[in-house]
Amino acid sequence: MFAVTILGNNSAVPAFDRHPTSQVVTLDGNNYLVDCGEGTQIQLINYKIRRSKISHIFISHLHGDHYFGLIGLINSLSLLGHKQEMHVFGPSPLKEIIELQLKVADTQLCYPLEIHHITEAATLLDNEKLRVKCFRTNHRIECYGFTFEQKKQPRKLNLEKAKEFDIPAVFYDRLKNGENYTRKDGTLVENESVTLPAEAGKKYAFCADTKYDETLIPHIEGADMIYHETTYLDNLRERAESRFHSTTKQAALIAQKAGVKKLLIGHFSSKYDTLEEFEAEAREVFQNTELALEGVCYEV
Amino acid sequence: MFAVTILGNNSAVPAFDRHPTSQVVTLDGNNYLVDCGEGTQIQLINYKIRRSKISHIFISHLHGDHYFGLIGLINSLSLLGHKQEMHVFGPSPLKEIIELQLKVADTQLCYPLEIHHITEAATLLDNEKLRVKCFRTNHRIECYGFTFEQKKQPRKLNLEKAKEFDIPAVFYDRLKNGENYTRKDGTLVENESVTLPAEAGKKYAFCADTKYDETLIPHIEGADMIYHETTYLDNLRERAESRFHSTTKQAALIAQKAGVKKLLIGHFSSKYDTLEEFEAEAREVFQNTELALEGVCYEV
Numbered sequence: 332m333f334a335v336t337i338l339g340n341n342s343a344v345p346a347f348d349r350h351p352t353s354q355v356v357t358l359d360g361n362n363y364l365v366d367c368g369e370g371t372q373i374q375l376i377n378y379k380i381r382r383s384k385i386s387h388i389f390i391s392h393l394h395g396d397h398y399f400g401l402i403g404l405i406n407s408l409s410l411l412g413h414k415q416e417m418h419v420f421g422p423s424p425l426k427e428i429i430e431l432q433l434k435v436a437d438t439q440l441c442y443p444l445e446i447h448h449i450t451e452a453a454t455l456l457d458n459e460k461l462r463v464k465c466f467r468t469n470h471r472i473e474c475y476g477f478t479f480e481q482k483k484q485p486r487k488l489n490l491e492k493a494k495e496f497d498i499p500a501v502f503y504d505r506l507k508n509g510e511n512y513t514r515k516d517g518t519l520v521e522n523e524s525v526t527l528p529a530e531a532g533k534k535y536a537f538c539a540d541t542k543y544d545e546t547l548i549p550h551i552e553g554a555d556m557i558y559h560e561t562t563y564l565d566n567l568r569e570r571a572e573s574r575f576h577s578t579t580k581q582a583a584l585i586a587q588k589a590g591v592k593k594l595l596i597g598h599f600s601s602k603y604d605t606l607e608e609f610e611a612e613a614r615e616v617f618q619n620t621e622l623a624l625e626g627v628c629y630e631v
Numbered sequence: 632m633f634a635v636t637i638l639g640n641n642s643a644v645p646a647f648d649r650h651p652t653s654q655v656v657t658l659d660g661n662n663y664l665v666d667c668g669e670g671t672q673i674q675l676i677n678y679k680i681r682r683s684k685i686s687h688i689f690i691s692h693l694h695g696d697h698y699f700g701l702i703g704l705i706n707s708l709s710l711l712g713h714k715q716e717m718h719v720f721g722p723s724p725l726k727e728i729i730e731l732q733l734k735v736a737d738t739q740l741c742y743p744l745e746i747h748h749i750t751e752a753a754t755l756l757d758n759e760k761l762r763v764k765c766f767r768t769n770h771r772i773e774c775y776g777f778t779f780e781q782k783k784q785p786r787k788l789n790l791e792k793a794k795e796f797d798i799p800a801v802f803y804d805r806l807k808n809g810e811n812y813t814r815k816d817g818t819l820v821e822n823e824s825v826t827l828p829a830e831a832g833k834k835y836a837f838c839a840d841t842k843y844d845e846t847l848i849p850h851i852e853g854a855d856m857i858y859h860e861t862t863y864l865d866n867l868r869e870r871a872e873s874r875f876h877s878t879t880k881q882a883a884l885i886a887q888k889a890g891v892k893k894l895l896i897g898h899f900s901s902k903y904d905t906l907e908e909f910e911a912e913a914r915e916v917f918q919n920t921e922l923a924l925e926g927v928c929y930e931v
Binding site: 373 | 643644645646650669670672673676693694695699700702703706707710711724727728731732735736737738771772
């Protein structure tokens with residue numbers, strides 16, 4: 332499964348039980364954390380997301396509502412006996428901020444922590460299942476969005492054919508991975524005769540904080556799902572512009588021009604106690620829009 | 632009213648819906664924040680404690696569970712348009728940690744912030760209502776407890792006498808402050824004839840993180856209420872010692888030896904999902920012990 336769970340959908344300050352930005356991208360049991368506002372470790376507990384399954388954390392920029400929870404999570408993982416290597420990506424001087432706080436507390440982490448500074452658009456992670464890239468967004472300070480590209484999906488099982496060839500269900504996962512099956516009598520069942528080709532991998536893009544900027548489009552083009560901030564409703568377009576944020580219709584227009592399949596919107600200003608209008612406005616421009624709601628898991 | 636509201640009573644990591652250390656000392660409508668673990672600003676919202684009424688913040692030490700929420704609170708106050716001067720007291724290099732994070736976010740606070748480094752036992756605040764002092768505790772890193780001494784309580788009104796002299800109720804607060812009353816016919820009612828002397832001011836002591844250490848006693852002697860950590864039950868005395876923490880019975884013994892009136896216990900290890908035993912054990916040594924429970928306001 333390739334999905335995104337929202338942990339925080341509010342901008343700037345916590346309000347109306349909405350939390351600062353954080354979300355978890357999950358692919359085949361691995362968790363990738365995107366931004367880490369204050370209280371993220373508590374949201375992870377609330378939504379029963381295993382902190383120990385997080386191996387990579389991506390921080391878009393150093394405004395507090397996107398990273399003040401990072402030091403707490405790093406610290407708690409150590410106290411909880413985390414062992415796995417942890418890679419954190421974010422703009423400079425994130426490494427100095429974290430290391431200073433660990434040093435003054437005389438903390439020796441019990442797991443290896445690598446903090447990598449992002450300085451330009453680049454590929455940050457590339458393994459057999461996933462490629463993560465970053466790209467610049469247009470914000471008041473240096474800020475990056477992230478794309479998550481699934482490498483390849485498993486082949487599709489032709490269940491009828493598999494049964495016809497008498498292949499045990501326990502072997503189905505290996506069929507999906509492309510293996511042939513050898514029957515007890517030694518005859519070979521070629522994979523292609525019981526499976527259909529894999530679909531292309533899916534793509535998710537997190538557009539971080541940004542004003543309306545069409546230079547983002549090449550990075551997110553054709554994505555299956557994108558998250559684009561909508562700090563304000565569309566009548567506050569000037570305020571959005573001056574604060575390097577976007578409105579509902581601007582986010583929807585980016586989604587439309589980039590030809591993506593689905594748009595998630597979030598990073599709502601604390602001016603707004605209810606959110607229905609955000610969805611309605613964005614849908615006027617881009618129909619397949621959904622509010623990024625905390626605790627909800629959106630499949631890519 | 633002189634009282635303490637608990638915002639977080641857990642140690643190290645958040646668990647079982649218990650939060651890292653923070654509490655608010657309230658005296659006559661002013662709020663003084665003591666420690667500020669991650670999520671404190673959200674706890675302040677949850678318990679409807681006005682952030683704008685906080686003028687002083689006291690940080691005991693730079694372990695994350697006591698201060699990771701400070702930068703978020705400082706930042707949010709500015710976004711919310713706080714105007715009043717804010718004084719923060721804590722060990723070095725708290726100022727550098729906070730200022731680095733404000734600088735990288737290009738944040739100009741909209742209120743004056745003064746961060747004062749504590750380096751030894753000292754008087755930190757001394758106004759007409761309150762004196763706050765700090766004292767060293769015995770922890771793994773430099774750590775301070777705080778005493779809050781109410782300067783003087785109002786004089787007590789003798790209601791019967793006040794009625795006898797026909798003094799209007801609207802003047803009662805001024806009587807409590809020691810003023811005489813002049814009647815319409817010009818005759819004077821001396822304050823002493825309608826009030827009783829003020830009681831001595833009360834004293835609260837926050838003992839921060841510490842192992843059992845009798846050198847704390849002179850600082851907290853005779854207090855009306857103290858908070859002393861009890862990270863562990865008494866069967867884990869060795870673990871407490873090695874980690875510079877205290878057990879239930881050790882906290883109770885300090886309360887007993889210091890001749891205080893009431894003991895609050897908190898900073899519970901995440902090993903424990905329930906807390907009843909903490910209270911029971913401490914009461915074996917010091918009867919007037921209460922669990923420091925989140926959201927509860929304890930009058931000094």
